[in-house]
Amino acid sequence: MASTLLEQTRAAHEECERLQRQIVRDFKSDVKGHREKLAQGHRVRKMLNELQVQSQKLVRIYEDEDGARKEEIAALKGDDNTGFGAFYERLKEVRDYHRRYPYLEVIEAVPEEEALKEQVDVPFSGEEVGGRYLDMHTHYHAFVNSKFGRQCDYVEYLVTFGHTDEISRQHRLSKPYREYLDGLLRYMESFHERTQPLGSLEKVYAKLGDFDALWAAGEVPGWADRGQGTAGEDASSAIDVAAFASVEELETLGPDRLKEALAALGLKSGGTLRQRAERLFLTRDTPLTQLDRKHFAKGAAPAAVRSAEENARISAAAQDTALLEAKVKLWSEVFASVIEDTKGYVEKKQASTYEEIVAEQEQKAEEDAAAEDSDEEDDFVYNPLKLPLGWDGKPIPYWLYKLHGLNQEFTCEICGGQSYWGRRAFERHFKEWRHQNGMRALGIPNTKTFFEVTQMKDALELWTSIKEREVGGFKAEAEEEYEDKDGNVYNKRTYEDLKRQGLI
Known part of the structure; x- marks a missing residue:
């Protein structure tokens, strides 16, 4: 039997009150350990979402746009304006309904004690270890294998992924770079929602201020030109072409030096040594704004050479990129402590054997399972033997200390x-x-x-x-060992051959 609108209103108010009591009771409960605190946050977040749904339902009912609530209240009076006729008519309908369906089961709500023990399943990868650390391997591989990235190890990437100012302007305006930033930003937001369910993305992004106003005023760091001045940025790589009298003199600088200077000016840096020198020598007597557009690299021509439509398109793309960069920098500051913990975890993991990693994971699982009945996290650490500390900040077992010979x-x-x-x-x-x-x-x-x-x-x-x-x-060519930055060991002859070919 369909419930009346007033009954729905009463049930919604009752549900709101129940959820409020449940949230207060959950916060008063004593939780210990990272896993229990995380589960509590997600339980409360789930109840807050349901509370919002019920509150929105009540708002729609009280607004009464279709007049159904007003009609139902008027129908309670009945024809005799006393209300008794409508009451007995409604009572008859209820009795008839239960007479036709006598075996209906009453669905009871979940007891509050059981609701407090509910474990919300939150997906975390193995590297995130239940939300304790970041897992940025996907973004790291995308960075080191891209044109805008550079070769570095994973630990260095964790510390410097927010240093977007080190990337050249030409690469920062490319589509792959925006896609990389977008994926990085989506992961940061996802990690924040999973580890801080009661947090708010709006409050985090409020620290950026009015980004559109800052962009219009040219006050965004690194984007004072609003994406228009893409040529001639790197003054350290520029060459004083006026000091050279001919193309032949420029050729004496070598192809690599000419390539850097051309890239700094936004000009095409390919071709032979002669072609590069001729292209750079053009800037000796001709300003960049008057050069033929064919000499500039894609997207690197000065604003004066481009059309108004192209300038507007580049400026819009630059604004999107700058906003993504600002958000990524903000997250690197918000997660500063998590990044530092992740760095320590990765360094410790790289120095451990497979057996040690498995043993630590098993020990951590046992400690998390016993966290509900233990208050050892806040106890004073007694370490009279000065044993090394483990990942949990506690001394390692003495038998393990002796097994690895750490006393020698x-x-x-x-x-x-x-x-x-x-x-x-x-x-x-x-x-x-x-x-x-x-x-x-x-x-x-x-x-x-x-x-x-x-x-x-x-x-x-x-x-x-x-x-x-x-x-x-002793034969130095065969027995002397060299090691590259990735840890690969070669003899002297092989190392020099690979280095001469530019492979290492």
């Missing part, structure tokens, strides 16, 4: 007396930069022959002995 100290004189705790750290340091620099200072190649040698005297004597051998002496 190894000193390397070649590294300047540096101490290394544990056999694993000691063996690994022979390939690290500190030991390599020490060997290079002694004039000794850092090969496997000198593994475990930590005293300068022993290293020099061994090197002298190797050089004095008449048969099977």
Whole structure:
């Protein structure tokens, strides 16, 4: 039986009051641990959404645009204006309905105690670890494999992804760059909604101020020209062409230097050495605004050369890009602490073995499961043995400390007396930069022959002995090792060949 409009109004008010009581009770409950706090936030967010739905329903009913509520109130009086006739008629309808359907079940609401224990399923990737860290591997690969990006490691990208001013203007106005920023921005917003369900994107973006007014006034950092002055930005790469008397003199600078100067002026930087020098020499007597447009790279021509429609289109695209950049910079500031935690997590993960990572994940799962009954997070950390701290800020178990030999100290004189705790750290340091620099200072190649040698005297004597051998002496081309920035190890000959070809 369809409920009346007044009954719907009463039920909506009752639901609003119930949700308000439930939210207050949920906030009064004692929650511990990151996972429980996150679940509480999503529960409250779900109830707030339902509260908004019921409130909007009540607003529509009280506005009564179709007059249905007014008619229903008038119908309660009946024909005799006493209301008894309408009451008994309504009572008869209710009894007849229940007589026809005697086996209807009453659906009861979920008890408040069970509602407080509800766990909301929030999707997180493995790298996000339940919302503790950022997972930006997709955006990192898009950055390093794009024309506007550069080669860097993941940790460096985490710290510098908001430094958009380092990218050239020509690349910042490209469509792939805007798509990259848009994807990065959508991930930041998604991470904020999943980790801070009670937060508001509007409050975060309110820190940007009136962006349109700032853009019109040319006060957006890095976009004072509102996207119009795309040529001649990089003064450090510019060449004083007036100091050269001929194209031949410009050729003496080399193709790479000419390419940088042409790109800084917004001119095409391709072609042979002669073509580049001729193109750059044109700017000696002719201003950029008077050059033929065919000499400029795509989208890099000065505003005076372009048409009014093209200037308007470029300015609109530049404004969209500048807004995306401003939002990305804002998120890098909002998530500053999360980025720092992610950096530490990634560095620790890179230095751990697979078995250690699995063990830590299992330990973390056990601690999260026991967080409801434990108050150890706020307790004083008792560490009389001065054991190293784990990922949770607590001392690692003593058996693990002994297993990895972290109580053993190894000193390397070649590294300047540096101490290394544990056999694993000691063996690994022979390939690290500190030991390599020490060997290079002694004039000794850092090969496997000198593994475990930590005293300068022993290293020099061994090197002298190797050089004095008449048969099977040391061959630098085959035995001297070089390492590139990615950690790949080559012998001297292979390394020089790859470097000469520009592959490393």
